[in-house]
Amino acid sequence: MPEEKLIDVLLVEDDPGDVLMTREAFEHNKVRNRLSVVADGVSALEFLRKEGEHADAPTPDLVLLDLNLPRMDGREVLEAMKSDAALRSIPVVVLTTSEAEEDVVRSYSLHANAYVTKPVDFDRFIDVVRQIDEFFVEVVRLPGR
Secondary structure (H helix, E strand, O other), rough: OOOOOOOEEEEEOOHHHHHHHHHHHHHHHHOOOEEEEOOOOOHHHHHOOOHHHHHOOOOOOEEEEEEOOOOOOHHHHHHHHHHHHOOOOOEEEEEOOOOEEEEEEEHHHOOOOOEEOOOOOOOHHHHHHHHEEEEEHOOOOOOOO
């Protein structure tokens, strides 16, 4: 049996309900990856840069990024990450409620690795999180893995 690969996932999400659903989706799918959560864009960059209270934060292997965030929105976080040589190789999946074509186009132009619209149905949401996890853990080779 191959060695199980655990990855560190950073969820950048300000909606407590969506955070809870993501945690439950990880548990339901028996995903053992380490999930860290921050609630706004400024905290996301502090986490990624290991600043302040996030000095001991793990470097995530994957970022799940909402677009509509307080203090700094997800588009700004994505732009900052992909402009920073130390962060640009971290894959980013935009996981948002927005179905707007301009958000899809802008996210990809800012070098998002994938754009996923959050399903409102819990069972579908669980399935989407499972598929993202399977793809990034079992299919894709991540840097340093």
